Amino acid sequence: MRKQWKRIMLIAVLLICLPAAAGCRDTKVSDPDETPEQGIQEPEGQTGGTLHVMTNRVDLIESGVMGKYAKRFEQENPGVKVEFEGFTDYTNDIMVRLSTREIGDVLLLPVSIANKDLPSYFEPLGPSMFTHVRFPDFKSYHGVRYGIATGSSTIGIVYNKKSFAKAGIREVPHTLDAFYEACAKLKAAGMIPLYMNYGAKWPLQQWGENMVNYMSGSGDALNNMVNVDEPFRLNNSWGQAVSIAKTLINRGYVEDHLFSNTWEISKSKLASGEAAMYFLGNWAIQQVIDAGADPEDIGFFPFPYDNGKQRYAALTPDWFIGVSKFSANKELARKWIEFYVKESGYVNDSGFLPVDATQQTNLPQFQEFLSYEPVFVENKQQTDEFVEIANKAGISFWSGDYIQELIAAPDLGKAFQDLNRRWKQARKDSKI
Structure with a gap:
């Protein structure tokens, strides 16, 4: 019971600290007002290496479905390895990880984070990703989008x-x-x-x-x-x-x-x-x-x-997905998101309605x-x-x-x- 109480208190502290998370960690983060103009350009990044993806879909990891998506992506991007980390209590656990900035390369955007704080933790996503996409501005700040709906x-x-x-x-x-x-x-x-x-x-x-x-x-x-x-x-x-x-x-x-x-x-x-x-x-x-x-x-x-x-x-x-600001592989992370939402088959495999408004279920x-x-x-x-x-x-x-x-x-x-x-x-x- 004491461990559970400590965990609850930790999450509560993190939620209070979240709007100024940099102050909770003595580590400087970008000013949200400055990030949008800087981040619209697609940065050059690595084209190979390991891509760390954090998700709530533990069931799809265990069933091998996520592995199938990863295999297709790896074939299209030689030298890339996709690894998944699943959380059964994603809503709470991701807040703990967010405070440490150990959030991999790609992750679902926490529901408890205000849009004004998105530039401190996530990279902008280019306009081309949102053509005909539903809910395009849900996760945006000052006209810059940081997350795209997964379904x-x-x-x-x-x-x-x-x-x-x-x-x-x-x-x-x-x-x-x-x-x-x-x-x-x-x-x-x-x-x-x-x-x-x-x-x-x-x-x-x-x-x-x-x-x-x-x-x-x-x-x-x-x-x-x-x-x-x-x-x-x-x-x-x-x-x-x-x-x-x-x-x-x-x-x-x-x-x-x-x-x-x-x-x-x-x-x-x-x-x-x-x-x-x-x-x-x-x-x-x-x-x-x-x-x-x-x-x-x-x-x-x-x-x-x-x-x-x-x-x-x-x-x-459904959940929005984005690129970690602390990723060393941001360009590849964007490619994964585009593939995952629009090409992998995840939307249909999971029984969602299409994210693309031009498509019918x-x-x-x-x-x-x-x-x-x-x-x-x-x-x-x-x-x-x-x-x-x-x-x-x-x-x-x-x-x-x-x-x-x-x-x-x-x-x-x-x-x-x-x-x-x-x-x-x-x-x-x-x-x-």
């Missing part, structure tokens, strides 16, 4: 059609009440209605910031939080989203042994029909199929978060999703003000940590009061 996705219910048939469910639920009724039928038929992956934590972001940022029809729901002292309330989207998750757990509609990280196991359970549903992005579809499911048995529909007729759905970028499950006529809400980049307040409040958005605590709280109202107290103080300290 695009929406969020909904990934389900096993055979499980639904076994439980006597003839059509997907279109309202929240119908969704609860379907869960009850699935449980009565001996299946896990919805595998929440509570123990893995990161999937819980669906029940917090991800749902909140689209269910009201505004992609700026999170950014608008900077204007109020008490954004976490029982009678708004935060209360609605977390309450649904708590209801599912209280009624026994999710997996047992909640505190165990059974992410890999859950995919097999959904593939076999032992579990019936996920609430995740469309990227999870391919992972369930890879776990043994017949593609025709897996479907996808918008999450019915209320009993209304209008259904919103998110259109979001042939994913049949996404066509089913579209048949329910959701209104897509394109996600907006979180402002530096939002990131600053979140960091000062110690709320680790997109990690699932605090959502796990909210779901477990005996009194959600009191739990929200604590978050609001921290948020209000952070706004005061940030003078926003």
